[in-house]
Amino acid sequence: MLRRFIRNLTATDVFLWIIRIAIIGAIVYGSVATLVSGKYSGENWLDFTVFGLAQGSLYALIALGYTLVYGILLMINFAHGEVFMSGAFTAYHVALAFGNSGFMDRNPLVALLICLVVSMGVSAGVAILLERIAYRPLRNAPRLVPLITAIGASFLLQYTFRGLYGSGVRAYPDVKALEGTWTIFGIEILKTQTIVILASFVLLAGLYLFVQRTKTGKAMRAVAQDKDISALMGIDVDRVVVITFALGGLLAGAAGLLYALIFKQVHFYMGFVPGIKAFTAAVLGGIGNPLGAAIGGLFLGIFESVGPSLFLDGLGIAAPYQLKDVIGYSMLVLVLIFLPSGILGERLYEKKA
Amino acid sequence: METTMNKQTHLDWMAAVRLGLLGGVVALLVSLVGMVQTFGAKDVIGGVLSQGHTLLLLVGVGIGYLVSRRLSGQRHEVILAATLAGFIAGVMLTILALVAVPINLRSVLVNASPKLVEILTFGRGQVVGSILWLVLSTFAGGLGGAYSYLPARISRPLLTGIAWTIILGVFQDVLKGVIPQYIGRLFFASSGLSVAGAIIIFAVVTSLSVLWSQKGEGVRQRFAALPPQRRQVLRSGTVGAGLLLMLLVPLVAGTYLTEVVDNVGIYILMGLGLNIVVGFAGLLDLGYVAFFAIGAYTMGIFTSTGGLGIAHMSFWTALPIAVGAAVLGGVVLGVPVLKMRGDYLAIVTMAFGEIIRVLALSDALAPIIGGAQGVLNIPKASILGWRLAGPEELYYLIVAGVLLAIFVSTRLHDSRIGRAWIAIREDEDVAEAMGVALVKHKLLAFASGAAFSGLSGAIFATKLGSVFPHSFNLLVSINVLCLIIVGGMASIPGVIVGALILMGLPELLRTFGEYRYLLYGAMLVVMMLVRPEGFIPATRRRRELHAENNLAEEV
Numbered sequence: 031m032l033r034r035f036i037r038n039l040t041a042t043d044v045f046l047w048i049i050r051i052a053i054i055g056a057i058v059y060g061s062v063a064t065l066v067s068g069k070y071s072g073e074n075w076l077d078f079t080v081f082g083l084a085q086g087s088l089y090a091l092i093a094l095g096y097t098l099v100y101g102i103l104l105m106i107n108f109a110h111g112e113v114f115m116s117g118a119f120t121a122y123h124v125a126l127a128f129g130n131s132g133f134m135d136r137n138p139l140v141a142l143l144i145c146l147v148v149s150m151g152v153s154a155g156v157a158i159l160l161e162r163i164a165y166r167p168l169r170n171a172p173r174l175v176p177l178i179t180a181i182g183a184s185f186l187l188q189y190t191f192r193g194l195y196g197s198g199v200r201a202y203p204d205v206k207a208l209e210g211t212w213t214i215f216g217i218e219i220l221k222t223q224t225i226v227i228l229a230s231f232v233l234l235a236g237l238y239l240f241v242q243r244t245k246t247g248k249a250m251r252a253v254a255q256d257k258d259i260s261a262l263m264g265i266d267v268d269r270v271v272v273i274t275f276a277l278g279g280l281l282a283g284a285a286g287l288l289y290a291l292i293f294k295q296v297h298f299y300m301g302f303v304p305g306i307k308a309f310t311a312a313v314l315g316g317i318g319n320p321l322g323a324a325i326g327g328l329f330l331g332i333f334e335s336v337g338p339s340l341f342l343d344g345l346g347i348a349a350p351y352q353l354k355d356v357i358g359y360s361m362l363v364l365v366l367i368f369l370p371s372g373i374l375g376e377r378l379y380e381k382k383a
Numbered sequence: 384m385e386t387t388m389n390k391q392t393h394l395d396w397m398a399a400v401r402l403g404l405l406g407g408v409v410a411l412l413v414s415l416v417g418m419v420q421t422f423g424a425k426d427v428i429g430g431v432l433s434q435g436h437t438l439l440l441l442v443g444v445g446i447g448y449l450v451s452r453r454l455s456g457q458r459h460e461v462i463l464a465a466t467l468a469g470f471i472a473g474v475m476l477t478i479l480a481l482v483a484v485p486i487n488l489r490s491v492l493v494n495a496s497p498k499l500v501e502i503l504t505f506g507r508g509q510v511v512g513s514i515l516w517l518v519l520s521t522f523a524g525g526l527g528g529a530y531s532y533l534p535a536r537i538s539r540p541l542l543t544g545i546a547w548t549i550i551l552g553v554f555q556d557v558l559k560g561v562i563p564q565y566i567g568r569l570f571f572a573s574s575g576l577s578v579a580g581a582i583i584i585f586a587v588v589t590s591l592s593v594l595w596s597q598k599g600e601g602v603r604q605r606f607a608a609l610p611p612q613r614r615q616v617l618r619s620g621t622v623g624a625g626l627l628l629m630l631l632v633p634l635v636a637g638t639y640l641t642e643v644v645d646n647v648g649i650y651i652l653m654g655l656g657l658n659i660v661v662g663f664a665g666l667l668d669l670g671y672v673a674f675f676a677i678g679a680y681t682m683g684i685f686t687s688t689g690g691l692g693i694a695h696m697s698f699w700t701a702l703p704i705a706v707g708a709a710v711l712g713g714v715v716l717g718v719p720v721l722k723m724r725g726d727y728l729a730i731v732t733m734a735f736g737e738i739i740r741v742l743a744l745s746d747a748l749a750p751i752i753g754g755a756q757g758v759l760n761i762p763k764a765s766i767l768g769w770r771l772a773g774p775e776e777l778y779y780l781i782v783a784g785v786l787l788a789i790f791v792s793t794r795l796h797d798s799r800i801g802r803a804w805i806a807i808r809e810d811e812d813v814a815e816a817m818g819v820a821l822v823k824h825k826l827l828a829f830a831s832g833a834a835f836s837g838l839s840g841a842i843f844a845t846k847l848g849s850v851f852p853h854s855f856n857l858l859v860s861i862n863v864l865c866l867i868i869v870g871g872m873a874s875i876p877g878v879i880v881g882a883l884i885l886m887g888l889p890e891l892l893r894t895f896g897e898y899r900y901l902l903y904g905a906m907l908v909v910m911m912l913v914r915p916e917g918f919i920p921a922t923r924r925r926r927e928l929h930a931e932n933n934l935a936e937e938v
Contacts, residue, residue: 182907
């Protein structure tokens with residue numbers, strides 16, 4: 031058994047095994063060293079985890095946009111991060127107006143709901159336009175063509191919004207009602223983080239119900255299985271694709287406003303990094319699988335927020351928090367190399383080309 | 384009979400309205416993004432037509448043309464529809480011009496400024512200006528619609544003439560610096576072309592174009608009728624003359640232009656490398672900047688005379704090390720992604736590029752490569768005591784590098800390895816079944832692409848004299864990818880043309896520079912929709928991308 035294993039081992043396999051062992055070794059060693067040193071208290075770890083959960087739920091919301099589209103069209107909508115940005119950036123202007131007029135302080139719930147609607151609406155609109163103008167004509171093109179188009183569309187959107195709204199970093203107005211903390215089960219959690227986590231879970235549950243219980247959801251699942259047969263069964267494929275993009279846009283828009291609540295700022299470039307991270311999350315959970323995207327997002331968020339302190343600090347690396355993005359990207363690379371079908375398995379009915 | 388007549392003459396007016404609205408949206412975006420305003424500061428024809436107005440009129444003409452191509456009907460109806468589309472686009476812009484004054488849009492849309500309104504109304508007040516604009520836009524739409532009904536022997540020269548007039552007007556700053564003053568004074572006003580200059584240029588270019596359309600076919604036939612040896616001689620003669628001209632560039636162009644050409648050259652080098660990976664082997668690599676960074680940092684660390692330098696080598700001794708390091712990087716990053724395909728590969732390589740950048744920027748590696756402060760004091764290269772310090776001298780180094788890269792990639796393309804790459808690009812599974820060693824050839828592609836990029840990075844390091852992490856962001860990878868795609872994937876002349884267009888033009892046209900990435904994005908999308916094979920396509924790729932058309936023609 032072992033002999034056969036060794037006989038089949040090629041040079042690349044050896045190389046990959048070395049990487050695998052080295053990474054696991056580094057993670058274990060780093061974690062043990064950090065925990066032994068006792069640099070962080072239990073409360074610190076809890077904070078990291080809650081923050082990771084909040085960030086992860088944002089990733090999950092954005093990741094769903096990638097996963098839904100990938101499930102149906104087998105394309106990476108590289109511009110999805112910009113869809114997220116467009117909503118957040120537009121809602122900023124509404125929030126600013128509410129903040130200046132005092133409406134935000136008098137009726138925070140109504141004001142935030144209006145901002146949410148604006149953000150979701152703009153993002154969904156941008157996503158639909160994107161599909162209609164850039165992607166639909168390319169539905170049967172060679173595989174790299176839509177990806178390159180998506181990269182182009184991503185730049186076009188970024189710099190269009192930069193031109194429209196300016197290139198500076200804008201500070202979101204403070205929401206007084208959301209300052210401070212709530213104590214839940216004896217744990218103090220920032221109000222914004224609680225809201226973000228709760229809202230994300232509500233939205234995720236809503237999407238799940240939509241896809242599983244409604245007729246349109248059924249049509250979406252059918253198209254994901256086989257476009258041609260669905261068309262024969264009387265499903266309007268174009269309509270389903272538009273709805274898919276719109277759903278992805280709605281969730282991304284919601285994520286945009288929630289992101290602004292936590293990070294308190296928006297700028298034209300804000301979509302890029304969360305976009306990549308969310309894609310990582312989608313792949314991590316198994317792309318094409320909505321539940322996987324949600325789990326992958328949460329996992330990535332926690333990993334990223336706990337990781338720098340847990341593994342890198344112990345390895346004696348200076349300023350580990352700077353390397354937070356490296357952890358996220360490395361995770362993407364490692365998942366694609368070692369676990370290409372993700373945690374829950376890729377739910378793709380057609381074989382990838 | 385009557386029904387068929389009806390069918391023939393029926394024109395989809397709603398479609399014309401929709402296209403008009405689309406044109407209006409484009410015109411609004413172009414204005415609100417700030418392009419009209421920035422371009423409005425310069426004239427194409429001095430005192431008559433600013434670049435901003437040209438842009439807006441081109442949108443109108445374009446939408447009219449689109450109407451005439453998309454809709455079918457009788458000629459006068461189509462032209463009327465195009466005019467209507469132009470009118471609608473004009474109305475939308477007029478509304479902006481009218482609304483932007485009483486409502487302060489500027490707190491949200493930073494570019495909806497009084498200056499923009501002034502440009503949109505030609506500085507003649509809102510009522511007169513708006514009417515003028517409406518008339519012009521309507522006219523532009525009609526013109527665009529009428530264009531496609533002109534016979535080709537008229538429309539081609541006309542288009543060429545107008546295009547050249549606009550191009551020369553836009554390039555005024557560059558041209559004024561190069562041509563002698565007494566000619567310049569005739570053609571150029573203080574901003575843009577002079578009216579006389581514009582007329583002369585238009586007339587000359589148009590008549591030349593007419594001449595070529597009559598005689599060009601004859602010349603081409605005579606060339607084709609020549610015996611092969613003579614043709615070969617003529618061709619190599621042209622290439623030789625071109626090379627000679629290229630060597631003269633720094634003497635003619637002046638320091639600034641040479642500097643621009645140097646930058647273009649560095650991108651051509653990178654483009655030729657990425658062309659091997661993406662164009663030949665079909666492996667979409669978005670982290671290509673990593674190898675550029677490895678080359679530059681290796682060069683920096685081995686030659687720097689500053690604190691971070693470890694060997695104080697000369698440029699020439701460090702060059703092979705830098706290239707070698709990049710090749711090593713290519714193989715090491717290549718092995719894990721061997722089994723990945725298409726878009727997964729793209730995302731992973733992008734992640735690699737970002738990891739390298741974040742690492743270069745981090746404090747963790749700062750003791751070795753300087754973190755945000757970078758590596759400083761990198762000496763210039765020298766040959767036999769001739770120090771390659773200024774852009775003029777570096778130009779020759781870069782040209783040598785580019786020529787080497789062109790030679791190597793042509794030879795590779797035509798070799799057995801090149802054919803293996805193409806086989807992998809077309810279909811990995813079939814290639815493997817035919818006995819192509821996937822691992823070896825994929826790694827070879829990554830390694831040779833990385834080698835060019837490393838070379839380019841090394842030259843970049845010595846050119847700048849310092850290396851900073853911010854020179855290696857994702858945009859560099861995207862730039863290189865764009866220039867390959869715009870030029871034509873897998874086509875070597877395409878890389879050069881792509882680099883000249885995408886890297887050279889924005890440098891020369893400072894006003895465009897600000898909208899570089901916006902235009903790149905638009906260009907990538909439009910290119911993929913309209914002409915996915917690029918400006919100078921490789922033959923095989925053109926056939927592949929237009930397979931359906933070919934089939935349709937054959938059927």
